[in-house]
Amino acid sequence: MIFTAPASQRSAAGTGPPRASWTSAGAQAVAAALGGLSLLAISSGLVDLLGAGDDTTVFLLTGTLSGLAAAWLLVLIRPPGRVRDSHVLSGVAVALPLLVGLLAGLHLLVGSTTSVVDALAEATAGLTTTALGAIEPAGSDHGLRFLRAATQWAGGLGALFVGVAILPFFGAGREFADRSRIRGRRPMTPTQRIALRNILIVYGTASVATWLAYGVAGLSIFDALLVAMATVSTGGIVDGDPFARPAVQWVAVGGMVVAGTSLVVLWRLTVGRARGLWRSAELRVYLGLLVIGTALFLLWTDGAGPDGVRHAAFTTTAAVTTTGFPSAPAGTWSAAVPVLLLGLVSIGPMTGSAGGGFQILRHRALLQVALREMVRQIHPRAVLRVRLGGWVAAEDTLARVVVTQFLSVSVLFVTALAVAVLGLDVVPALGAAVHAVSTAGPVRALDGTVLDPSAWPAPTRLALLPAMVIGRLSIYPALVALSAGVAVCRNRIRLARRIRSYRGRTL
């Protein structure tokens, strides 16, 4: 799709000729990454004052400089004459790795680690909300602890922006957005601007409510804030073991369930239009997945009693929502439990939530495609429509879902192969790849023991990073950017070759 920028925007942006779409997208991506770093660094610097305040200067200085750079870029950027879908998606795809690099630099600057790989792994895990962090900060290091939590929170917010306010407006899954005004409904995302506002409202409300709930359950205000950020964003990276108390664990279960719920559902609950929500097949499947997963986990781990149920609910919810809070194995794990957890992680939560994985609505689309194919075998000439959420899904959407599955499996396999070649055994390699693509965690051994990623060789951890980024971007933006990059290089090479041959002929 190609959008033409409104005249008001064009005149406000400057008097010069409009920039090319890709130049603007690239510049905005850089500005967004710098702006993100600025907000994270300044807020961490201020929080650091609550503790020893050792890193406050570095945080504030970095934040200010990057903020100024972002502002300077934003002033320079003129909106293009027309906006191309692929350039917007490429911009999104460029912004995330750029922010990862900048954040890794910040980690090195504040001295949270001296290893570049650790810094990159930590930044990527945080921003992609994958519970495979590599740094264990000291309890008194308030600024750094806040930075970790805030990074996840920003990653979750970014995932929601991409999934709810960007992809549906730029060619990938228009049917997945809530834009219908039928029967006087107030849709959540009628336009991009309103979508951004509503996402902030719902995400912020959920964060504050979870924070309060953790506080009531017995965590200190600061710890409650950090764990709430990790919960709502489905990040799952926490310091130490904050879930020792049963009450905290139950709050975590509730928080994770909310984090895995579609923002549209939460929005309708917020605006008081909860009637008819139960008709949502996706919501029913999501809740059913949580209940059935918990029951199977109980069954296959010899769990019993209230503690067994709590532990099962906690582990299962952490898997389905791809939050990945760590938990020690309770009881004896049968061979089916690792498969169950990997399956739940791959399925993931509802579409339009902060969680990763392939997500339930896409699985429903795949199931419908499979059923249609079977009917087609019997009736080859029948015209068969696929319905999703009461609407007839466009063939483009279905094709994209199928291709997404194909690409996800391809990325998963390549990642598993890479980490296996670089030193992991088959089971951890498969587990690490599935968790990286689904932006979940933690990777477990067959007996349920949580594996420590920081003990893996550096190349292995580096090999997981692209999968995390691609998984967090829902595949498409990353691969569109990649294919666009390949196309640009190919075109440049072809042009250079033609020029050379032209010169050769004329000389």
Place this chain on the structure above:
Amino acid sequence: MTTPFSLEDRWASTTGHVTGLALLFMSVGMFVSAIVGLVAGSAGLALLGAAAITAFLGIGLWWTTRTGALDHATVFTAVGGTWVVASMVGAIPYLLAGTFAVAGRPWAVVVADALFESISGYTATGATVFGGHNQIADQGAGILLYRQLTQWAGGMGIVVLVVTVLPSLRASGLGLIDAEAPGMGVDRLAPRVRDTAIRFWRLYLGLTVIIAVGFLVAGMGPFDAVAHALTTASTGGFSTRDASIGYWDSVAVESVLIVALIVAAASFTLHSHSWSRKRIIHFGDHEFRGFLSVLGICTLVVSTLLALDGMAPARALRIGLFNVVTLGTSGGFGNATGAGSDGDWVRWAAGSQMVLLFLLVFGGCTGSTAGGVKIMRLRVGIAHAARTLHGFRRPRALLPVRQGTATLPDSLVERVAGFMVVYGMLVVGGTVLVAALGTDLVTAVSGVIGSLGNMGPVLGDAGPTASFVDGFPTPARLVLALLMLVGRLEIFPMLLMLVAPYRLFRGAARQTRHPGH
């Protein structure tokens, strides 16, 4: 005027008619094995009894039925039904000969093992329940030959064989072949469907003879050469030795096997055209070139990893090439000389095992005897993904999916996409089920993929030197046997085989409720 059992009196059932004829063909194989068994003095009478029972059932079904409707649903029922019945009846020789009646094993497990071996044979999978507790070497020549013949019959397809002698099917026979043949549709080699089926079987027979001669020249004994030629042409993987090809530990035998497996995993349509044009046209085919590329790249990766792991480079190349080809063609032979030897891929580093897992998914070319998803589908999937990504940059462009110079219709692309989706769902669902029955993650996932792709030995506890009895409990083995049937018929015929009977019963019930309509 009609006579008893005249054509008009017979029950109009395509499924019954095709199944009856298929059983008759199977009884011929059993009879040949019985003769070998009688000569060798082992299980000859049991095989003779099994041949008689099968022939009786076959004649009974064939004589009392005639070809009926041949709509899409009936075709699936006929093909699926034939395979289910053939697999079950194929277990009779093992049961009568007491092949799996090892002391201490309950009768239910013995029946399950016989069924598993039969299904693994007819689907040309090559997974076996023979092992340390019940060795192949202890079996007589009759049973061993029968076992090899099941794979040979299943490799080209029992229903294709039926079509060669069933003129009443006419053009509808192509539907039957299409439903049974691996790939995305079957090419007519001759104007008449029956002639097409005959050409396929002639090529298959010729290939088998050439391979047998090759094995003889390479140093195998006559019985072993014929037996292995039967399972090589069918890319089945059953062997007459417990150590499979590792028993010979011979470069010559392995070389013949590698070439033969690659030829068997290439499209038989290509072979036919090459034969008729008197020149090799394989290298002009995009799928075949892709197939060779996949095998080449995987061999390079595996050999390099093995060499890095401490194996001598030449040995690494030999071991890597053999095992990549045998899994990449869904052959499933092994060249391990014992547990923990170089060819025992379960002991390899994880990277090499991941490459083998990839090969378990994609088998050979369409229109071959190989199993798996097929290289063509992989290519179409990649082209479809590339088109979708390209569509973001050129939203108004009409982008076709191409294979070589040919543009594929969207319906075919959708069909491939649908197949991949159903395949993925079966892998996930099967893995969860098999794991729930008590199998570890790697063995479960590779076992399910290997069964769906009719591969043979897999990773984990069911590797090349192990038995499926070691890797999977009895209920899990039955699930895998079902998946072998589903995979052999490329999913849809088995999943949809009950549609026609359901319609029949629904129609009968309506007729009972509303007699006037």
